Amino acid sequence: SRVWGAGVGLLLFLLLCVFARPNTTMKCTNNCNSATRKWYVGTLCLCIVYGVMNIMVNIDVVRLNNVVSNDNGSVRENKLSNSSQQSKSSSITCDFYSPELEEIVFSNGLWQVPLNSSAYLYSAYMDIRDRKKPVIRVIGMAEQSGTLEPFYCQIWYDLEEPSDVTEATIEEMWLEWDVKGNQPYYRPYLFSCPLSVPFEELKSLPTHVSLTGEPCELASSLLPVSQAGLGTYVKNASRGDFAVCVKGMDFEQDMSVRMIEWIELNRILGADHFFIYVYSVHPNVMRVLRYYESLRILSVIVLNLPGKQPNFPPSRTKFLKRNVWQKRRNELIPYNDCLYRSLYRYKYILPIDIDEVPVPVNHYTWREMFEDIASTTPRMAQKYAGFSIQNAYFFDEVNLAQDNSIPAHFHMLQTVYRSSNFSKPGYSIKSFVNTTATKTVFNHYPIMLLYPHMKENTILPTSLAQMNHYKSKCPAVFYPDCKDNYLKYIVHDTITWRYMDQLVPKVNKIIYNLGIKLFSKANKTVI
Template sequence: MRDSYHSGELHCQLTFANRTVSVPAQVQLIWERRWDPSNTGRLYDPVLVSCPLRSAARLPRSVALTPAPCGPADTLLPVDAAPLRRWQRTRRRRGFAVCVKGLDLPDDVSGRLVEWVEAQRLLGADAFIFYRFSTHERVTRVLRHYEAAGLATVVNVTLPGFQPNYAPDRRRLMRVSIWQKRRNELVHYNDCLYRSLYRYRFVVPVDVDELLVPLQYRTWPALLSHLEEVNPHLLHRFASLSVRHVYFFDNMTRTPDPSLPEHFHMLRHTERSANLSGRGVSSKSFVSTRGALTVFNHYALEPLYPYMQHEVRVVPRQALLHHYRASCPEELTVECRDNYYRHTVSDTSLQRYRDQLVRAVNDTMRQLGL
């Protein structure tokens, strides 16, 4: 991230086996100014810094950023070329990596997190990349369990610059400075994208209260195979495939299924708003790692190629984004009253996975001693 006081030119010092080369860096803002036009440069902005190479045949061992072409470097970052080399040999990548922005969870939601992870796995998730500020001890135990199993990467993060990292102050900032909060999140999502470039075909940026549920097919791979079969040029034209959003507020389900423990939150809550959020509002996406240059919470922010479009929308009969919240967001009070709460329906689309999900969650909880 950068602030308005340090926005001068940058140079990349690329260290090869026997020499160091300095080249001008390309700096691109990962943000849209129209989202908060009242900002006058008081906030830290996320940026993508690209270091051009003269040849793709030789990769540097490390890279440093400096304000002057050959100035002293404060930080030397090693270049991990192994995923690229592996992909060049095999031309194979796995399917889906789920990206989760900075977790700040002081309460024990370990059981719900296990249900969420196991549900994502049943749908088609191959891996998880979690960004973590601080979490309850039992939540941390869950994260470590999946990391030890080779299913998750947990990246401990802090806020950059002069933003607070004492947990109570950090949470207060996140509540009162929503535009800075959203900027901070984009660092995590774009780091996840670039970690996944040569490992996975798609990244799926979602929160731990969201589930992207296919309806006509059982899994994400089956849904994507169908979409690509119908339109073979789909991923050449679009950098992401976005799915419409729908709310499951806790009090919509008057009698949650008593046969399941409370940590089966999604299986127990089967009433939702009949009305979806507006087109393009709160949607989440399958983001193509070969089509996206940068990404934000909802879809590819900048496509890699000029002929590509940001997103194409998956029709609601094929998939929906379930959003499980305790109650209506404060900023949507009027819309919830007039729209989401007014018409509700029963949605049992998750019940297809009930037996498998209950077994998987119970097994994991038993292993963890929770």
């Protein structure tokens, strides 16, 4: 429009020059004197020069308005198809291409950092559970205590084509249950990037996403958008029932035999797959994990901490022990990453630790338990996104005598004395989380749901299920309560023995396959 206006201005100026010429007519005859001819030609030249300069200046203004600069001084032209002042699902088109590998800013190898922000991005997933409003979910953290700055999502369907841009919705994945919640922690966030059209109208699925502070800013992140299991989900193919999620493991002890027993017991109960996140573990434990990974029973996901948090294993271990509330926030990254990894493949995820096993009281497997819930209380499955189980504490210090009929290396089968009191409702519970209804998950239960008519969780009665929680002794963090309410009241509980005939040969077979040598005493292992 600026160039068109300049052309009109030039035409008007030429007409003005012609009609304003003194003592001349529109046509110059042979009687025109030399002075008059020179004046006329000179005036026309000046008009033309002025008009051309006006056009060039306006073209430069247009170009300058369409240039985006980054901190390194590089520039790229872009064209906007729509105003940036639109709803978050409306699309802007930026006429430049995806960032090159050398332009991506990494933190500690696994996290990507948008320019001029405190955010660290971990993973991205395609979410089409609402077909009319598909979104890309980006899981990340940010180091601050206040409101996070706005972000825009550059959505790439083809890295060789311009991106679409929408504004991200930003939600902190946390419940304010810590007394010092206003401190500048690294906080977990879910960035939701809406697509501009319904799922059925997409010509192709997005392959990558970048987060930026301005709509057409040069991106320094480029996350691949996972679509694992989406194809079978769209076809309404059957899904697995249960995926077990284990937060970042960080220990030096050789727990390899206990790990095998824990995996095999959960498999008997109904676990279809395990997603194990690892900071640092004993080499023998990693060997066990890689073995199960080779069988496609388990996935090992290497994890570290973003930003300035320590990642040298001994320093990281101390840091996580001394900073409990930061540790809890860090745990939400693997738990929510596991939720979205499982989205289209499993009906439920089960975020637990390797010293916890949810055991049905009146049923043999988790599936049988949920089938019973669905048949006896059908509205329950439609009302709640999480089914929570209370802890029954099994302490090593009250299980001193071993049963000689059970192999000594079976820690859970040997541990048959527990607290008669269960953990208080809502305290230290763990939950089966419905992947269809849950948007974000907390350490213990869902915290954000897709559907407003549903509730976060319900606590299953202890007559239906119990969470066997194996501890060496009362934890220091709640020792007085543990001593007075759990350690003092002990009962004999052999609920795991019903699985003994299946469990013992399965575990011994894996031990044999891996060539693990066992000590005859306690549960020590050595390879």
